Amino acid sequence: MNGPSAGTEEDRRARAALTRVFEPGDERGGRWLREIGPVELLRRLAGGDGSARTLKGMTEPRLAGYRLRAATADPVRDLADVAAVGGRFVCPGDAEWPSQLDDLGDARPIGLWVRGGADLRLWALRSVAVVGARACTPYGAHMAATLGAGLAERGWVVVSGAAFGVDGAAHRGALAAGGATMAVLACGVDVAYPRGHAELIGRIAEQGIVLGELPPADHPTRSRFILRNRVIAALTRGTVVVEAEYRSGSLVTARNAQRLGRFTMGVPGPATSGLSSGVHELLRGEGVLVTDAAEIAELVGEIGDLAPEKRGPVLPRDLLDDLSAQVLDALPPKGSRNGRDIARTAGTSTDEALGRLYELHSLGFVEREGDGWRLTQVPLRAEDVRRGGT
Amino acid sequence: MNGPSAGTEEDRRARAALTRVFEPGDERGGRWLREIGPVELLRRLAGGDGSARTLKGMTEPRLAGYRLRAATADPVRDLADVAAVGGRFVCPGDAEWPSQLDDLGDARPIGLWVRGGADLRLWALRSVAVVGARACTPYGAHMAATLGAGLAERGWVVVSGAAFGVDGAAHRGALAAGGATMAVLACGVDVAYPRGHAELIGRIAEQGIVLGELPPADHPTRSRFILRNRVIAALTRGTVVVEAEYRSGSLVTARNAQRLGRFTMGVPGPATSGLSSGVHELLRGEGVLVTDAAEIAELVGEIGDLAPEKRGPVLPRDLLDDLSAQVLDALPPKGSRNGRDIARTAGTSTDEALGRLYELHSLGFVEREGDGWRLTQVPLRAEDVRRGGT
Numbered sequence: 001m002n003g004p005s006a007g008t009e010e011d012r013r014a015r016a017a018l019t020r021v022f023e024p025g026d027e028r029g030g031r032w033l034r035e036i037g038p039v040e041l042l043r044r045l046a047g048g049d050g051s052a053r054t055l056k057g058m059t060e061p062r063l064a065g066y067r068l069r070a071a072t073a074d075p076v077r078d079l080a081d082v083a084a085v086g087g088r089f090v091c092p093g094d095a096e097w098p099s100q101l102d103d104l105g106d107a108r109p110i111g112l113w114v115r116g117g118a119d120l121r122l123w124a125l126r127s128v129a130v131v132g133a134r135a136c137t138p139y140g141a142h143m144a145a146t147l148g149a150g151l152a153e154r155g156w157v158v159v160s161g162a163a164f165g166v167d168g169a170a171h172r173g174a175l176a177a178g179g180a181t182m183a184v185l186a187c188g189v190d191v192a193y194p195r196g197h198a199e200l201i202g203r204i205a206e207q208g209i210v211l212g213e214l215p216p217a218d219h220p221t222r223s224r225f226i227l228r229n230r231v232i233a234a235l236t237r238g239t240v241v242v243e244a245e246y247r248s249g250s251l252v253t254a255r256n257a258q259r260l261g262r263f264t265m266g267v268p269g270p271a272t273s274g275l276s277s278g279v280h281e282l283l284r285g286e287g288v289l290v291t292d293a294a295e296i297a298e299l300v301g302e303i304g305d306l307a308p309e310k311r312g313p314v315l316p317r318d319l320l321d322d323l324s325a326q327v328l329d330a331l332p333p334k335g336s337r338n339g340r341d342i343a344r345t346a347g348t349s350t351d352e353a354l355g356r357l358y359e360l361h362s363l364g365f366v367e368r369e370g371d372g373w374r375l376t377q378v379p380l381r382a383e384d385v386r387r388g389g390t
Numbered sequence: 391m392n393g394p395s396a397g398t399e400e401d402r403r404a405r406a407a408l409t410r411v412f413e414p415g416d417e418r419g420g421r422w423l424r425e426i427g428p429v430e431l432l433r434r435l436a437g438g439d440g441s442a443r444t445l446k447g448m449t450e451p452r453l454a455g456y457r458l459r460a461a462t463a464d465p466v467r468d469l470a471d472v473a474a475v476g477g478r479f480v481c482p483g484d485a486e487w488p489s490q491l492d493d494l495g496d497a498r499p500i501g502l503w504v505r506g507g508a509d510l511r512l513w514a515l516r517s518v519a520v521v522g523a524r525a526c527t528p529y530g531a532h533m534a535a536t537l538g539a540g541l542a543e544r545g546w547v548v549v550s551g552a553a554f555g556v557d558g559a560a561h562r563g564a565l566a567a568g569g570a571t572m573a574v575l576a577c578g579v580d581v582a583y584p585r586g587h588a589e590l591i592g593r594i595a596e597q598g599i600v601l602g603e604l605p606p607a608d609h610p611t612r613s614r615f616i617l618r619n620r621v622i623a624a625l626t627r628g629t630v631v632v633e634a635e636y637r638s639g640s641l642v643t644a645r646n647a648q649r650l651g652r653f654t655m656g657v658p659g660p661a662t663s664g665l666s667s668g669v670h671e672l673l674r675g676e677g678v679l680v681t682d683a684a685e686i687a688e689l690v691g692e693i694g695d696l697a698p699e700k701r702g703p704v705l706p707r708d709l710l711d712d713l714s715a716q717v718l719d720a721l722p723p724k725g726s727r728n729g730r731d732i733a734r735t736a737g738t739s740t741d742e743a744l745g746r747l748y749e750l751h752s753l754g755f756v757e758r759e760g761d762g763w764r765l766t767q768v769p770l771r772a773e774d775v776r777r778g779g780t
Binding site: 284288289 | 657673
């Protein structure tokens with residue numbers, strides 16, 4: 001465990017306030033947080049008793065900055081603001097906390113501001129990042145959309161940064177395939193940035209998940225974009241770079257992923273294209289060349305057993321909550337059914353049903369088949385066959 | 391050593407005859423050759439005394455085929471025919487034999503029919519294969535020509551198969567840069583195949599080297615193309631595949647190269663292009679992604695010390711033959727000079743001078759600089775500096 005769990009409402013409020021005090025990825029702040037917990041840390045930073053000066057690595061100019069931010073932080077209002085757009089604040093220790101973020105050590109997010117009906121932790125377990133250049137070529141956009149759709153069809157959650165170019169194409173590809181997608185923003189989850197993607201971000205918040213470290217209404221900065229990339233890298237099982245020039249932000253995500261032991265993949269392009277040169281550099285190093293969603297799924301599907309596949313559920317069916325159980329009951333015993341029909345039978349909205357289906361997928365109950373969903377086929381184990389006495 | 395050396399004229403004639411008896415890469419024939427030598431092997435195959443039946447693995451139908459070919463083989467005429475086009479027959483044990491071919495074991499060529507003024511062994515020491523699809527895209531042709539030119543400019547000899555598409559573009563790129571190129575044919579070196587490349591093959595024979603295992607006038611077959619690829623792979627330090635579909639001949643060359651411990655490289659292309667799919671498959675395995683000649687040269691330049699670079703000559707200058715010494719003397723003490731001017735000073739043709747320059751390059755006497763040639767700059771060794779007393 002990385003620091004005390006965010007058990008109490010007071011802890012949660014303190015963490016919410018601290019997301020306004022510290023910039024994303026501030027490792028010094030992360031260390032203090034781990035050492036003395038959020039409530040005490042906020043108290044020292046906001047108070048005038050001088051106890052903040054005893055924090056290791058604290059300097060006067062730093063303290064002045066922190067104190068100013070801490071004094072103006074209003075976590076109660078921020079929590080109300082995120083609730084007003086149907087969102088929530090997820091903290092380490094929460095059931096929904098994606099524990100793979102703990103791999104970031106003291107640079108782990110203090111908490112995550114989240115919009116969308118699905119369970120962040122379960123979706124993240126089966127997620128792949130597809131990132132790349134804003135000013136991509138038509139080829140890059142085509143590849144991002146095709147990979148987004150293909151990954152979604154295979155039951156993978158497509159994670160990206162909602163930017164123009166590759167990011168947007170990847171999200172749209174997943175949505176077009178009736179699949180799951182998550183946007184990690186470098187600003188508040190109620191801020192539509194870039195503005196031209198306001199509608200797209202709105203659709204992702206409705207049908208998928210929009211999340212970020214920054215509190216409501218906060219705006220992106222250059223460094224926040226770069227630090228956002230570490231969250232994309234840590235959250236997912238692997239990162240696919242579609243088009244990227246040398247020294248681009250997408251390569252930062254890829255290098256982060258590599259450092260964190262995640263899969264790093266790249267889509268090749270013409271050697272004559274500057275927008276592929278960063279990807280090629282990656283592929284000349286540790287990156288794995290991928291050309292379609294099947295190759296990506298094969299690679300990231302290898303890792304561990306976070307999300308058991310084709311082995312049947314990891315949870316007993318009666319531990320599911322009511323709505324998930326209804327959605328599961330809406331699947332036919334044989335063959336597949338599309339999300340809309342499942343939603344109708346389960347008596348819920350299509351978006352809600354899809355969210356539950358992706359969760360049930362993570363838990364091993366269901367799998368995708370073309371456009372639809374079916375119950376997981378559990379292969380007979382040799383043991384069972386012997387016991388049955390073939 | 392792989393079998394007895396081809397010392398005598400009788401051995402040479404017998405090997406020449408055997409290139410008509412055995413198909414390229416016949417390992418059974420190669421083993422017999424190693425065990426009993428070319429003269430005795432030819433005697434047994436051509437004679438009627440039944441001694442050929444004692445060869446391990448011989449069967450009656452096989453023997454009938456070998457006998458028919460051995461009876462009609464006329465090595466004296468073949469040797470005269472190759473001489474008539476300015477060529478020669480190079481055997482294992484000859485000073486010009488490229489000993490890296492011995493890595494092919496019993497599938498080693500029995501001998502090589504060679505046209506061109508340069509020394510095959512020396513050129514092969516600094517050679518890289520650039521191969522790919524016949525029906526390549528304009529992108530593939532562009533990349534092959536660019537890599538051919540760039541490798542030639544760096545003093546590398548560009549080896550390919552003289553086919554349409556990538557092969558031809560690679561040869562032409564090298565020639566256009568005033569560089570060295572070798573064509574390995576799947577037919578007699580006096581046969582222009584494909585016919586549309588008659589002029590190109592003629593230019594390569596004049597300015598570079600044309601070689602193959604098949605005796606004069608012999609024609610290519612499907613299997614000869616495939617077996618030719620092992621010679622390209624073994625002869626060179628590495629193979630670059632430019633465009634290739636799944637299961638293409640270029641991939642055979644690449645896999646051969648891999649098995650022989652040579653570098654295997656591929657030029658990426660759009661993931662949407664079928665003509666890049668074979669290359670991408672290669673790059674998902676052991677192949678190294680390369681996008682320009684500098685990357686190729688960096689990789690193949692790493693290997694061993696066959697052709698010492700930037701360390702000064704490996705041979706004392708007075709062991710050079712007269713013409714090579716004249717060419718070397720035609721270089722200025724400082725700076726570089728182009729091949730034409732060097733040829734004029736040395737009193738020889740430009741093609742001849744270039745052949746010698748590439749040899750001198752292999753021996754470490756000279757290096758390329760842009761369009762021209764200069765004497766190798768030997769860096770001072772720490773030792774010398776100390777001795778000189780800085």
